[in-house]
């Protein structure tokens with residue numbers, strides 16, 4: 268095979284997957300948008316999401332800053348040289364990372380050292396299978412960490428919150444899948460897609476679940492019982508009221524695909540792979556002689572265009588939320604005025620801090636004065652120009668709950684007034700917000716282009732030893748929009764939605780499939 272062409276094909280596959288959301292996914296998002304009533308938080312979030320999809324396409328930049336653990340699946344004719352193909356895939360990954368199409372995401376699991384080029388033990392994942400056809404089928408999925416963390420595996424029989432006993436039958440499986448959507452809340456950037464694997468062992472069950480994510484959103488399961496199960500889950504999971512980003516709303520789930528394999532008598536696993544709305548997976552058919560792309564998968568059908576001006580339009584509704592402009596340093600008084608549901612527009616400085624920084628700040632001094640400041644849970648994609656200056660290529664929020672053990676103490680110790688992230692935080696942080704005078708602001712997960720556009724300059728960086736995604740970036744922003752979802756008065760939209768969705772989940776307790 269012409270390896271230079273194969274390299275080029277793989278490079279294109281990576282860039283397209285990171286920047287151009289597949290059409291089948293776009294159609295699902297467009298349909299969801301029609302269902303949300305104008306002016307609600309969910310409608311506003313969906314408008315930000317669709318604007319972001321459009322911007323990523325136009326800028327040829329990552330839809331979401333977390334470009335995941337790149338996972339390639341290739342089916343190749345007998346005789347194809349898999350060793351050479353692997354080398355070219357790795358070379359393409361390295362180049363795409365250099366070009367700011369992928370975030371350097373491969374870190375040493377123990378030391379946290381970032382390899383800088385997405386290459387390392389276990390990354391990327393490349394799986395080959397031989398087949399009898401005379402062309403190569405190459406697929407790639409970029410599944411981010413936030414939704415990956417919401418994958419869940421059930422071992423039947425079990426006892427489930429809200430649903431009670433789940434037995435070793437189709438109805439027990441139904442309960443597990445409904446529960447999997449509930450437990451994800453908004454943390455995996457809902458509305459999501461789920462792939463479900465029934466059977467196998469703990470490894471092959473998850474493998475099967477992830478395999479389902481390569482099915483088309485609009486396909487129909489060949490097995491009648493599984494088709495019914497998929498339809499049931501898709502309909503009823505959307506009655507849980509979790510909504511976009513867990514803000515409450517009509518659309519919680521955009522797709523459900525179920526596969527089954529045999530198990531051994533003692534084991535009965537139901538494995539669920541949760542994928543965020545930024546469902547980045549594409550595929551190509553490649554000519555095994557010249558290495559070029561013959562056909563793109565998932566991209567057939569008409570263009571799905573999203574209009575640009577909808578965020579503004581929804582905010583003109585009569586029920587539009589109160590809007591407050593924030594600029595650091597922020598006083599305690601000003602923070603205490605904010606209530607859950609307020610929309611804030613931030614101008615001026617904010618500092619990024621995610622996992623490594625929170626751990627660091629819990630036993631070290633801060634490199635900058637954080638009094639009255641805003642912390643942004645974000646690991647951006649950055650590019651350095653010839654003069655050594657950094658530019659933001661993608662910068663959406665990360666899942667905040669991981670910082671729950673540290674957040675409250677750090678806010679109090681350094682005088683931080685606001686944290687921005689997504690998915691919400693827990694009781695410890697909520698209590699600290701009340702005691703100290705702080706707010707939690709929810710940004711729209713995955714809207715990495717939208718937020719990158721709000722960042723006007725990179726004013727500095729500290730703690731670069733943690734690598735690009737984990738460093739503390741000093742960002743100057745304009746019109747950065749987020750919603751107050753936890754305030755200093757003990758209110759948490761996340762706790763409310765969790766509670767109401769659990770009550771709704773309990774309505775699905777009675778047997779359906781027997």
Ligand SMILES: O=C(O)C[C@H](O)C(=O)O
Nearest residue numbers: 333411412413646665666
């Ligand atoms: O790592 C990130 O930037 C985000 C992550 O995918 C998350 O959803 O928390």
Ligand code: SF4
Nearest residue numbers: 331411413456543713
């Ligand atoms: S931030 Fe959200 S959209 Fe991005 S990878 Fe994580 S879960 Fe997906």
